[in-house]
Amino acid sequence: MALAHKNISAGTSAGNDPLRVMVVDDAVVIRGLLTRWLGEDKAIEVVGSYRNGKLAVDDIEKINPDVVVLDIEMPEMDGMTALPLMLAKKRDLVVIMASTLTRRNAETSLKALSLGAADYVPKPETTSEVTTSIDFRRELIEKVKALGARARRMRGPVRTMRAETLAGRTATPSSRVSTPRQINTRDAFRGAPAPVKPGAARFVTRPYSSIRPRVLALGASTGGPQALQEVMRQVGTAMNEVPVLITQHMPPTFTAILAEHVGKAALRPAREGEDGEILRGGQIYVAPGGKHMIVEKEAGAVKLRLTDDPPINFCKPAIDPMFDSVAKAYGSSALAVVLTGMGHDGANGIRSIAAGGGSIVTQDEATSVVWGMPGAAAATGLCSDILPLSEIGPKLARVLKGKTR
Incomplete structure (x- = not known):
């Protein structure tokens, strides 16, 4: 059964209005549960509930x-x-895929x-697990709000111009030239050129x-899989002499597939890290989900260690402990990068990198799917x-070759 709520004409919802969310799931219990969870948040209005695509x-x-x-x-x-x-x-x-934690669904989610x-939200495998999973509920609501709010911000000026035109106030040539090009979520994933905000x-x-x-x-976190592939593709042969460590907020199964995708993009060996192995140049190591x-x-020698410590910043794997350990092991020869993602994981870790004399690069707001983590990193004043x-x-490739300009 499909449940549709009140309609609203395109381009009329204001920035302060609740985000309009549609839920599509064939399982009636899951569909009802997601609808109820989302509807309980004042920043969200569920406007449609459907059993198939x-x-x-x-x-x-x-x-x-x-x-x-x-x-x-x-x-x-x-x-x-x-x-x-x-x-x-x-x-x-903004489309957020929801799938259970199977390898097939993980592959499909990354293809999506x-x-x-x-983005995607990994669902627990059974209805009872979905019902009791606090983490799943929190992640779902956070991603809906963060990604939905960003999409609204990006199209805000377009709505304003449309409204002025309809009201008979045609924009002047100069105002049209000065209006920055709007990018959507998919532009950010693909690394399309975008104006850096003033x-x-x-x-x-x-x-x-x-x-x-x-x-x-x-x-990296939200938006990270595509961003990582873009960065690794462009770094290319410059990583031949250094090991590459990646922590992406992902559950088990997903991280193994991410490693495969990143390796294909980089044309380099890439896999989940294994406890005790010695780091080697030209190899990409991805933190396994759940560790x-x-x-x-x-x-x-420098070795990898996988720990089962509690989540940090609600994440496991988390970026902060990786950065902290890299700072201790490599000091001023460490190069760290914070890419798109929600929250502030990594901000404390780059303080350790900076204290050890290392360098940090972070993604800007205009091209981040969510400017939480990179924004927190930028706010420290410690990024290069x-x-x-x-x-x-391209910048990382130059720095890895010893060129900082």
């Missing part, structure tokens, strides 16, 4: 949601079939990101270390550069 696609223009929570496996029309049809009807739509989905210059930066890096450590990945010096996604890889 076809019904949802048919109603996209009428319901005009800001965000769609889209199940992958459904009868009649599954989520992967519905995704491009939804985006074709509403280009700035490349096709325009904003406020980016307000952050203090510090010089790069004069020591050539001996390790590259990257942290923290750190490094430590031992008998003249705050760059658009398309410029991070």
Whole structure:
């Protein structure tokens, strides 16, 4: 059964209005649960609830949601079939895929990101686990609010111009020229050029270390899989002599597949890190879901360690412990990167990197899917550069070769 709530014409919802969310899931219990959870948040209004992709696609223009929570496996029309049809009807739509933690669904979720989905939320495998999972509920609501709010901000000026035109106030040529190009969530994933917001210059930066890096450590969360692939593709052969450490907020199964995708993008060996292995140049190590990945010096070598310590910043793996350990092991030869993501994981860790004399690069606001983590990093005043996604890889390549300008 499909449940549609009150309609609103395109382009009329104000920035302070609740985010309009559509839930699409064939399981009636799960659909009802997600609808209730989301509807209990005052910042969210559930405007539609559907049992398959076809019904949802048919109603996209009428319901005009800001965000769609889209199940992958459904009868009649599954989520992967519905995704491009939804985006074709509403280009700035935020679609969050919801899937259980199987390898097949993990592969599908990551493929969905490349096709325009904003993010994914891994669902527990059984209805009873979904019902009792506090983490799943928290992650779902946080991602809906963060991604939906960003999409609204990005299209705000467009709505204003449309409203002025309808009111008979045609924009002057100069005002049209000065209006920055709007980007949507998918632009940010693909690294499309985007204007850096004027406020980016307000952050203090510090010089790069004069020591050539001996390790590259990257942290990412929401929007990270696509951003990581973009960066690794552009760094290329410059990582031949250094190990690359990646902590991406992801559950088990997903991280193994992420490693495969990153390796293909980088044309380098990439896999989940294993406890006790010695780091080697040109190898990419991805923190396994459900474990923290750190490094430590031992008998003249640097080894990986996987720990089962409690979550940090609600995350496991977390970026802070990786950065802390990299700072201790590498000192001024550490190069760290903070990419798109919610929250502030990594901000404490870069303090350790900076204290040890290392260098930090963070992604700018305009190209971040969510500017939580990179924004927190930039606010410390300890970064050497705050760059658009398309410029991070080339900059890292130069720094790894000993060139900081």
